Amino acid sequence: MGESARVLVVDDDPEVLELLRESLTGHGYEVATATDGAAARAALEGSTPDAVLLDIGLPGEDGLTLARQLRERLDIGIIMVTGAGETVDRIVGLEVGADDYVTKPFDPRELRARLKSVLRRYRRASPPAGSEQSQTRGRIPFGRCTLDLEGRRLFDADGAEVPLTAMEFALLKVLAERPNRPLSRDQILNLTQNRDWDPMDRSIDIRIARLRRKIEADPGKPEVLRTVRGYGYMFAPR
Secondary structure, eight states: OOOOOEEEEEOSOHHHHHHHHHHHHTTTOEEEEESSHHHHHHHHHHOOOSEEEEESSOSSSOHHHHHHHHHHHOOOEEEEEEOTTOHHHHHHHHHTTOOEEEESSOOHHHHHHHHHHHHHHHHHTSOOTTSTGGGOOOEEEETTEEEETTTTEEEETTSOEEOOOHHHHHHHHHHHTSTTOOEEHHHHHHHHHSSOOOTTOOHHHHHHHHHHHHHOSSTTSOSSEEEETTTEEEEOOO
């Protein structure tokens, strides 16, 4: 049965690209490929994939730099592909917001299982229209913006819509439903993606920083999305 998901594979090794293309297309995935960072960005301009398989050791701009840029812009699954023994690179990959990693040489079945797991997390954060979660109603002030829970949209003070990804909405919704209540990173990930927090996982911190730039009057001195030191974050309505 097909997985009905789009995957961008970024690797400079033609044999690895062909292996992954055959393995994934044979299981119903739509696959695009790129051999470096420039080609990857060009592919992303055409359409946004559901996940990226990203080699760390790319020529020129490395995969870690590209992963950081992707996480700042998009809420998509990112799986780093590393060479054997590159422990430090794997840790840094998780710190910049990657969801998982696999080590070369890899078993295609294991890679597909990890990809399926990552895709499942992101789909949980974006419930289908008509579901109980999507029907939650209400408008909640968030700093200089207003969150429309029913429409899953964010508006600035002038009424203009502020771009909001599915994962950003899920994070704001979880915080909005628990005002003035500190939430740990583990709680946030369980509530938004149904998974536990890994100490190397910086995805929540990256999304909070991105949301602060959208809603805080001064992102450097957040008053709405507050940091609870040594614990997590809290929504403090004015």
